[in-house]
Amino acid sequence: xxxxxxxxxxxxxxxxxxxxxxxxxxxxxxxxxxxxxxxxxxxxxxxxxxxxxxxxxxxxxxxxxxxxxxxxxxxxxxxxxxxxxxxxxxxxxxxxxxxxxxxxxxxxxxxxxxxxxxxxxxxxxxxxxxxxxxxxxxxxxxxxxxxxxxxxxxxxxxxxxxxxxxxxxxxxxxxxxxxxxxxxxxxxxxxxxxxxxxxxxxxxxxxxxxxxxxxxxxxxxxxxxxxxxxxxxxxxxxxxxxxxxxxxxxxxxxxxxxxxxxxxxxxxxxxxxxxxxxxxxxxxxxxxxxxxxxxxxxxxxxxxxxxxxxxxxxxxxxxxxxxxxxxxxxxxxxxxxxxxxxxxxxxxxxxxxxxxxxxxxxxxxxxxxxxxxxxxxxxxxxxxxxxxxxxxxxxxxxxxxxxxxxxxxxxxxxxxxxxxxxxxxxxxxxxxxxxxxxxxxxxxxxxxxxxxxxxxxxxxxxxxxxxxxxxxxxxxxxxxxxxxxxxxxxxxxxxxxxxxxx
Numbered sequence: 001x002x003x004x005x006x007x008x009x010x011x012x013x014x015x016x017x018x019x020x021x022x023x024x025x026x027x028x029x030x031x032x033x034x035x036x037x038x039x040x041x042x043x044x045x046x047x048x049x050x051x052x053x054x055x056x057x058x059x060x061x062x063x064x065x066x067x068x069x070x071x072x073x074x075x076x077x078x079x080x081x082x083x084x085x086x087x088x089x090x091x092x093x094x095x096x097x098x099x100x101x102x103x104x105x106x107x108x109x110x111x112x113x114x115x116x117x118x119x120x121x122x123x124x125x126x127x128x129x130x131x132x133x134x135x136x137x138x139x140x141x142x143x144x145x146x147x148x149x150x151x152x153x154x155x156x157x158x159x160x161x162x163x164x165x166x167x168x169x170x171x172x173x174x175x176x177x178x179x180x181x182x183x184x185x186x187x188x189x190x191x192x193x194x195x196x197x198x199x200x201x202x203x204x205x206x207x208x209x210x211x212x213x214x215x216x217x218x219x220x221x222x223x224x225x226x227x228x229x230x231x232x233x234x235x236x237x238x239x240x241x242x243x244x245x246x247x248x249x250x251x252x253x254x255x256x257x258x259x260x261x262x263x264x265x266x267x268x269x270x271x272x273x274x275x276x277x278x279x280x281x282x283x284x285x286x287x288x289x290x291x292x293x294x295x296x297x298x299x300x301x302x303x304x305x306x307x308x309x310x311x312x313x314x315x316x317x318x319x320x321x322x323x324x325x326x327x328x329x330x331x332x333x334x335x336x337x338x339x340x341x342x343x344x345x346x347x348x349x350x351x352x353x354x355x356x357x358x359x360x361x362x363x364x365x366x367x368x369x370x371x372x373x374x375x376x377x378x379x380x381x382x383x384x385x386x387x388x389x390x391x392x393x394x395x396x397x398x399x400x401x402x403x404x405x406x407x408x409x410x411x412x413x414x415x416x417x418x419x420x421x422x423x424x425x426x427x428x429x430x431x432x433x434x435x436x437x438x439x440x441x442x443x444x445x446x447x448x449x450x451x452x453x454x455x456x457x458x459x460x461x462x463x464x465x466x467x468x469x470x471x472x473x474x475x476x477x478x479x480x481x482x483x484x485x486x487x488x489x490x491x492x493x494x495x496x497x498x499x500x501x502x
Contacts, residue, residue, distance in 0.1 A: 235251060409428070409430065412428075
């Protein structure tokens, strides 16, 4: 606690001022509250004292009445329960009589209460004598004692009335005096509250002005600097506290900014020239990419074209003109789709039609070596996507997956809607690949020798890198493709396209 107090007050003048101010106001309010509470407490004590005296005297009067009633009942009926009640109340009356003499305020009341106490003792003496005579069946004796007790009782009631009247007068005087004192205390409390409020307001305004004046100056200077005006005047603070430290630091900061502003301008000019050069380089790269795409569009593998046409000739020779016509139409459709402008988007339906043409040609060439299955959600095939995406993926599945299989090669194309995505899965049961090759493909590692055979396609010249890059650019999503594979377990290429691109 001592360490905390030292840290709280060490080298912190504003904090010291705030603590001193709060402690002073708290002390003043505490004193005012205590004084108000004391006055209210004394007032309640005096009121309680007045009522207590009246209550005590009334209790004595009630007990005398009960003693007389049960005494008379016993003398007449000689019932044991009346005797018991008489003994109980007479005992209580003796106890009460011992207290009433100490509760008087004035000397006159004190003398009257003392006389009442003596008369009560006399009364009880006579009543006890009457009870004893009644037990001894001495009628004349208990009647004499009862008459004497009745006379004493009359005197007791007269004196009690005198005391009540006197106490009423005394209570009235006390009440007026207490009321006057209470009014004086209330006026004093109001004066103290007004004084404390005014003093507190003046102190708040003064303290706020002393703290906020240099802060306002700092704020104005900072606002000017934020507008670009670094030629502001120094902020002068004479408070010799933490705000003064802030002002000095601000002045040094302003001076440093002015001294470096020239260097910043030079750096800005140099960065501007560098950005212009970068923009020129970017334009050149875009031109090169356009040229590369145009070159890719014009590439057709001669070996594939030869084998395809040879297969078409064999079909024409073995079957009829109808099959040859269908075969040639599929080749024409494939070439026509390959030679279209790749910067224009197509629908998934068009991509699937192109894949069907390509699969027809493959099945014509390789007969039973390949099986192709597709499960298409017709409600999802109108989404828009880049051109030449599915056919290169199917081609890769055939060439690098199942081409070495003599029989039993299967490629499956699945299109399904899942929430707000259209999921396209191209699956083969070929030789698969390990996780390192998958990582190199998805990261676009152009230097990886292990995936060199995936760089370019067989038919179109469009490889995996080109497909992945165009998908990511078109949908602005780096996680558009996923590859699931393992050596000997085939490969799945999963595309997750936004279904909103209808």
